[in-house]
Amino acid sequence: MQSIQTTFWQEWLETQKASFPSLELDRIIEKSKNLPGNRNEQAKTLVLECLAEISETLPDWTYVASRIHLQQMYEEAMKNRGTEHPYTGFYQLLNQLMEEDIYTSSLLNYYSEAEVNELEEALVPERDGLFTYIGVKTLGDRYLAKSKSGQVFELPQERFMIIAMTLMADEPKANRLKLVKESYWALSSLYMTVATPTLANAGKRYGQLSSCFIDTVDDSLQSIYDSNTDIANLSKHGGGIGVYLGKIRSRGSDIRGFKGVSSGVLPWMKQINNTAVSVDQLGQRQGAVAVYLDVWHKDIFPFLDSRLNNGDERQRTHDLFTGVSIPDLFMEAVENRDNWYLFDPHEVRTVMGFSLEDSYDEVRGLGSFRNRYEACIQEDRLSKEKVPAIEIMKRIMIGQLETGTPYMFYRDEVNRMNPNSHKGMIYCSNLCTEITQNQSPTTQEEQRVEDGKIITIKTPGEFVVCNLSSINLGRAVPANVLQRLISIQVRMLDNVIERNTIPVLQAQLTNQSYRGIGLGTFGWAHLLAQKKIAWESGEAVDYTNEVYEEIAYYTIVASSELAKEKGSYPLFEGSDWDTGQFFVKRAFDQHGKFDWPKLQDKVHRDGIRNGYLMAVAPNSSTSLIAGSTASIDPIFKKFYSEEKKDFKIPVTAPDLSPETYWYYKSAYDIDQHTSIKQNAARQRYVDQSISFNLYVKNTIKAKELLTLHLDAWKSGLKTTYYTRSTSSQGEFDECESCSS
Numbered sequence: 001m002q003s004i005q006t007t008f009w010q011e012w013l014e015t016q017k018a019s020f021p022s023l024e025l026d027r028i029i030e031k032s033k034n035l036p037g038n039r040n041e042q043a044k045t046l047v048l049e050c051l052a053e054i055s056e057t058l059p060d061w062t063y064v065a066s067r068i069h070l071q072q073m074y075e076e077a078m079k080n081r082g083t084e085h086p087y088t089g090f091y092q093l094l095n096q097l098m099e100e101d102i103y104t105s106s107l108l109n110y111y112s113e114a115e116v117n118e119l120e121e122a123l124v125p126e127r128d129g130l131f132t133y134i135g136v137k138t139l140g141d142r143y144l145a146k147s148k149s150g151q152v153f154e155l156p157q158e159r160f161m162i163i164a165m166t167l168m169a170d171e172p173k174a175n176r177l178k179l180v181k182e183s184y185w186a187l188s189s190l191y192m193t194v195a196t197p198t199l200a201n202a203g204k205r206y207g208q209l210s211s212c213f214i215d216t217v218d219d220s221l222q223s224i225y226d227s228n229t230d231i232a233n234l235s236k237h238g239g240g241i242g243v244y245l246g247k248i249r250s251r252g253s254d255i256r257g258f259k260g261v262s263s264g265v266l267p268w269m270k271q272i273n274n275t276a277v278s279v280d281q282l283g284q285r286q287g288a289v290a291v292y293l294d295v296w297h298k299d300i301f302p303f304l305d306s307r308l309n310n311g312d313e314r315q316r317t318h319d320l321f322t323g324v325s326i327p328d329l330f331m332e333a334v335e336n337r338d339n340w341y342l343f344d345p346h347e348v349r350t351v352m353g354f355s356l357e358d359s360y361d362e363v364r365g366l367g368s369f370r371n372r373y374e375a376c377i378q379e380d381r382l383s384k385e386k387v388p389a390i391e392i393m394k395r396i397m398i399g400q401l402e403t404g405t406p407y408m409f410y411r412d413e414v415n416r417m418n419p420n421s422h423k424g425m426i427y428c429s430n431l432c433t434e435i436t437q438n439q440s441p442t443t444q445e446e447q448r449v450e451d452g453k454i455i456t457i458k459t460p461g462e463f464v465v466c467n468l469s470s471i472n473l474g475r476a477v478p479a480n481v482l483q484r485l486i487s488i489q490v491r492m493l494d495n496v497i498e499r500n501t502i503p504v505l506q507a508q509l510t511n512q513s514y515r516g517i518g519l520g521t522f523g524w525a526h527l528l529a530q531k532k533i534a535w536e537s538g539e540a541v542d543y544t545n546e547v548y549e550e551i552a553y554y555t556i557v558a559s560s561e562l563a564k565e566k567g568s569y570p571l572f573e574g575s576d577w578d579t580g581q582f583f584v585k586r587a588f589d590q591h592g593k594f595d596w597p598k599l600q601d602k603v604h605r606d607g608i609r610n611g612y613l614m615a616v617a618p619n620s621s622t623s624l625i626a627g628s629t630a631s632i633d634p635i636f637k638k639f640y641s642e643e644k645k646d647f648k649i650p651v652t653a654p655d656l657s658p659e660t661y662w663y664y665k666s667a668y669d670i671d672q673h674t675s676i677k678q679n680a681a682r683q684r685y686v687d688q689s690i691s692f693n694l695y696v697k698n699t700i701k702a703k704e705l706l707t708l709h710l711d712a713w714k715s716g717l718k719t720t721y722y723t724r725s726t727s728s729q730g731e732f733d734e735c736e737s738c739s740s
Contacts, residue, residue, distance in 0.1 A: 001458040009700035012099030016064050019504060042466035042703075050443055059652040065133035073140055076152040086155060089121035097153060102145050102264040104205045107162075110169040115177060119165065122181050123157045127188045131156065132627045134642050134649050139625050142198050163194060167495045181487045191476040191485050193522075193622040197238050207238050207474035209500045211518075211617070212430040213507055214242040217268075219249055219346055224268050226442065229273060230463070231289060232279040232476050233503040234365040242430035242464075244698030245359045245441060249346030250298035262346075265298045265419050266315055269306060273317040290321035292409060292428035294357055295330050295392060295414065296373070298385060300340045304395045307403045323407035324396060325428055328361055329370045331713045332409075333389035334706070340389035341377050347433060351381050358425060358670040360415040369412065397705050400723035403699070407433050408720040410713055415584060417718070419576035419687055420514065424462060433719035434615040434691045435466040438506050442506050460506035467511075468518040468617050474526030474628040474654060477547065483554050486519070490558035493517040494566075495607055513571040518688060519555050523628035526654045529663040534554040535634055536665075536674040552614065552685035553594045559609045560602055577608045615688035618721070628654050631691055632682065633674070634667040667695035668726055672708050680715035689718040698726045 045596050074086035077079070081096065083089045090111050097103040111119070131139070137158065145154035145162075164183035171179050186192050193199065213234050217227045230240050249255075251264030266668030268713045269291055276289045293303045304324075306317045333340050348356050354372060361367030376382055400408055407429070414426050414436045424438035442461035447454065469489055476485055493650070497515055525535070527547075533539050564570075576582035580600050588596040616632055623630045624642070635653050638661070642649045653664045672694055694708055712720055 010051075016067065016446065025493065026212045027193060027410040034489045059098070062652065063129070066131045067129070067150065069133060069140070070128050071140070071154075073136075073152055073155065077155055078648075080147070080151045080153055085159060086240055087120070087123050090123070090158065091116040091251065093153060093158065094127075097147075099380055100147055101205055102147065103162075104155075104204050106613070107165060107169070107203055110176075111436050119161055119180060119184075119216040122138065122184060124188060124317040125157055127190075128156055130190050130627065131555045131625075132651075132654075134651050135625045135627050137649065138621060140352070142621075143625075145204065151661050152260075156623075157188055159199075160184055163187060164469055164492075166499060167198075169494065170498050175354060178462075179488070179491065186485055186488050186492075189475070189479075191481055192471050192489055192627045193619070193626050194492070195303055195617075196621060198469070199622065201238070201279065208502055209467070209496050210239065210465050210502065210511075211468045212240045212242065213248070214244070214428065214430050214435065214437070214439060214463055214465045214466075215499055216244045216439040216441040216463075217248060218429060218443055218461075219247045219349075220443075222444050223441055224248070224271075226444070228275055230504045230507075232275050234507075235276065235279045235289070238501055240431035241290070242323075242428055243289060243291045244271070244325075244428040245291050245528060246294040246297060247345055247355070247441065250344040253344045253346050260710045264302070265293065265297075266299065266302055268307065269303075269317045269320060273319050276319050279674065280708055283486065288321070288431055290323055290407065290429075290431040291317075292323040292325050292407075293551075294325045294345075294411075295327070296341065296343055296356065298344050300324075300342060300392060301395065304392075304399050304406065307399060307405060309402065321407070321431065321432070322405045323397070323409050323428060324740065325357075325409045325411045326713075327369050327373075328364060328412045328713075329373060330389060331710065334393045335710060337390055338515075339386050340392060341373075341661060342385040342387065343376055345384065347382060348376060351379060352376060360425070361412045362416065363702055364416075366411070367412070368606060368717070379621075393706065393709075394702065397702060397709075397723075401696075401700075401725050402706070404722040404724060407722070408712070409433070409720055413713075413716055414689070414718045417687070419582050420571060421576070422574040423571050429689060429719050430464070430466060430616050432691045433721045434520065434617050434689050435464060435516075435518060436615075436688045436718060437464045437466075437514060437612050438462050439464055458506075460509050462510045463507040464516070465502065465507050465511040466516065466518050466615065467500075467521060468615065469493055469495050469518040470522050470617065470619050471551065472523050472623075472626045472628050473521050473547065474523035474530060475626070478530060486551065486554040487558045487561070489519060490517070490555060490610070490613075491562060493519060494559075494562055513570050514611035515609060516612035517610045518617065519551075519581060519613060520616040520619070520631075521551065522619035522626070522631050523654075524632040524666065524686055525629040529653070529660040530655060532659065532662060532663055540674070541681050542679050544678045548591070548682045548685040549588070549594065553596075553599065555613050556599060556608070559613055560599075560606050562609035564605035567610060568609060569611045571611060572607055577603050577611070580604060582687070611736060612688055614686045616682070616686060616690040618691045625650075632679065633693055634670055634695070636666055636667055638664050638666075667693075668697055672696065673711055676708070676717065679712075679717060683717055689697055691721045692717065692719065693721050694723045696723060696725050699726070 035632050038194055081089055081093060094103060094107060098105050114383060139156055144159050147153055159186050164180045168179045168183060169520055195211040197211055198209045201209060215221055215227050215230060234241055245265050247263050248265050251262060255261035255262055272289055293300060302315055305311060307322060356372055359368035359372050361369050396406060409429050415421060418426055420438055424440060426436050427439050429436055440461040443459050445459055446457040476482055528535060528540060533543055572578055583600040585597055590596055619631045629635055638653045642651050679690060683690060696705060
């Protein structure tokens with residue numbers, strides 16, 4: 001039986017000994033004598049199990065395992081494509097998968113056969129060696145293009161090249177191939193990742209490229225049902241969705257003068273819940289929707305209870321995520337143990353002549369919202385409920401410890417720092433709390449019959465679209481490539497706007513008006529460990545300032561350079577970018593490494609291509625592919641198993657070694673106030689927001705959790721994402737769309 005084995009796995013492992021001298025592969029080779037000699041999945045799995053036994057002590061095992069998996073992928077691809085070597089026949093691959101209706105035929109409208117052959121020559125197969133096992137398996141299982149019968153055709157470097165070709169297709173022909181190659185360099189070197197929808201759908205016939213969307217529902221039956229249809233269409237095409245419900249009248253409100261007949265927001269939440277379950281994301285997972293409500297809305301208590309595991313199931317929407325829109329005044333009332341008043345937004349509009357949600361405090365402690373809120377309290381014609389503010393906060397925290405939600409959206413800070421406040425309001429965030437852009441509802445003005453056809457006239461609202469990608473800090477910063485990387489990355493993001501087809505027309509219009517992008521980061525814990533910086537240190541806060549200042553500077557430069565070339569976004573005039581208030585509000589260091597006053601003058605003179613620039617998303621799956629740590633989070637454990645429905649793979653923290661071991665600290669053992677300090681430093685440079693989790697033990701006292709929320713608000717954070725407690729660890733469903 002040994003002679004059968006030596007024909008493949010033993011010989012293959014022998015070839016890896018020189019690359020991985022620390023792994024003691026002789027032990028694995030000895031064990032492999034009992035393995036079957038063929039190359040099928042069962043044989044490969046047995047080899048991987050042998051390797052996994054040494055995963056904790058010798059983390060480099062994952063690269064050997066990755067090469068085994070790649071070897072099998074290469075052989076399957078060569079067989080299916082009829083080639084003798086992997087990464088040959090790129091033009092043939094395009095034609096094969098176009099014939100199968102996997103790739104879009106438009107790719108060959110942009111690129112000639114000679115150009116495709118030139119791009120094949122630019123592929124660097126050796127970069128497959130950068131993948132960890134979990135990274136290449138995730139990429140292969142979920143993102144590489146296969147035939148309709150599930151056969152392997154596309155290989156990792158070809159996926160990166162297809163993405164680059166797709167995003168650069170509309171660039172001028174004279175410069176196009178150079179830009180494709182530069183984009184491919186950024187992706188294939190794992191210096192950055194694109195958002196999950198772009199990673200999965202670029203170059204294919206189906207799906208869209210943007211990550212998340214935010215809708216604003218007006219207080220009308222037409223708007224509610226139209227929004228539900230839009231949610232279904234976006235979910236079908238793989239988008240995660242945030243929905244603002246704060247304009248909908250509360251339970252007991254009047255309808256057309258009939259008193260007490262409205263049933264409030266809960267029935268509409270149940271309708272959205274059913275849509276999220278029944279309209280899945282490209283057949284892969286159920287739709288993902290977060291709904292937001294203002295903390296002064298009369299339905300706030302049933303809203304906060306809607307995800308709990310006890311109580312009246314008729315009032316539960318377990319498949320929706322929840323977020324609360326919170327003004328400064330509420331947090332002040334919580335801290336001071338003051339009372340809080342709840343109102344019906346419809347009644348406020350009718351009696352007061354304004355919408356309470358349409359204002360915010362322009363200065364911390366002063367402003368329009370608190371003036372209007374006080375006027376509502378004093379108005380005898382308004383019905384209102386008075387409750388201790390701390391009682392609402394208790395319900396928020398109970399929900400967070402049980403379900404991880406609601407998310408916290410600090411609306412005053414968001415709107416104060418909104419660079420496009422000259423054109424509107426921001427009412428809520430998205431599914432992952434990193435996007436903050438102007439919103440407004442779409443309204444139907446008219447419907448008539450004309451020439452036997454029904455004509456519907458709508459005034460489009462601002463339906464937010466987020467286009468995401470992220471820098472791999474653990475690779476890009478040590479390689480000193482941020483300036484070069486960000487220049488091509490911003491162009492790639494901007495081109496997503498041009499290349500995308502969104503099934504909701506008002507979202508397309510908003511996308512073009514603001515040209516919003518969300519350049520983010522992941523691998524922060526990885527980078528700190530490499531730099532040997534302790535998470536709970538002042539040095540970590542200082543380094544946060546240093547890294548994110550550099551990223552923000554080069555991002556603004558790149559977008560301004562694009563504006564010189566292609567023009568500013570249509571609503572630039574009068575924005576904080578135009579007036580310079582963006583820079584004034586943030587008080588960037590004028591005597592440090594970067595010349596911010598000079599950049600301020602440049603943006604005013606040359607413009608800026610994108611009305612929104614930076615947002616830090618959760619990046620769970622894409623950080624795995626890139627071999628780093630998720631987002632700006634600390635790690636859960638140094639060693640753990642990544643469990644999916646059909647496999648369980650041991651994973652170690654990246655670059656784990658005796659030198660880095662002590663710098664990887666579990667999220668649940670970290671003082672969360674130090675994470676808040678880091679994030680406050682980071683938020684200064686991020687014009688949108690950050691998916692920022694709080695990690696707490698299930699023994700935490702209410703007072704301690706409240707102190708964390710007060711610290712986050714006082715520190716100028718715009719949002720917080722999940723409150724992850726040890727009692728519910730692993731139960732949180734990340735938004736795959738926002739992973740970038």
